[in-house]
Structures are given as structure tokens and as C-alpha cells.
Amino acid sequence: MTLTRSFKETVLARIERDTEFKDALLLEGVECLLSGDVDTGKAVLRDYINATIGFENLSEAINTPPKSLMRMFSQRGNPQAKNLFAVISHLQTQSGTHLEVRAVK
DSSP: OOOOHHOOOHHHHHHOOOHHHHHEEEEHHHHHHHTTTHHHHHHHHHHHHHHOOOOOHHHHHHHHHHHHHHTSSSOOOOOHHHHHHHHHHHHHHHHTTTOOOOOOO
């Protein structure tokens, strides 16, 4: 699904003013990845990164070129687990939010 520019601007504006929404977006992106919906998870995390730290700052923080990170979170991107977990780890540190995985039956 292609998102309109106004929708993305709306999401970015909400992230800036609503920390609960920002934290929920990070959680949603990771939950999508864990449930196997990789495309949605990458898209949500891409929006989260753009609205918070940005790819340039993330690049410096995890020592990965920004273009590689942008490609990693693109529709065709296929991130290695090592890189993906480095990004998620840094996003947690940067946001002050710690995500936990729990087994649920």
C-alpha cells in the first residue's frame, strides 16, 4: 500500500508531540517483525526512524552507512539479523524504551 505524503506528515507530527504514540510505533514495528510480517515491520520502523533519530544519526551510532540502512528498510530490503538487531537495540536506547519478549500461550 502506498502512503500519501500527507499521511506520513501526520504520523511524523504525532510522533513529535505524543511520546506514547512514538513508543507504540516502535513496539508495533518490532511486533510485526516477530510475527513474520517483515514488510510492515520495516515500513513502520522506517517511519519511526525518519520521525525520530533519522538515518544519518542512526548511521553514525551503529557504524553502518546511511544508504545501507535506507536500503535495509526499503520494500526490497533484506536486512541481516545482526544489522536489524543493532538498529532495534539503538532505537530502544535512544528512546528510553526497553522492549521485552515473552512467551504467551
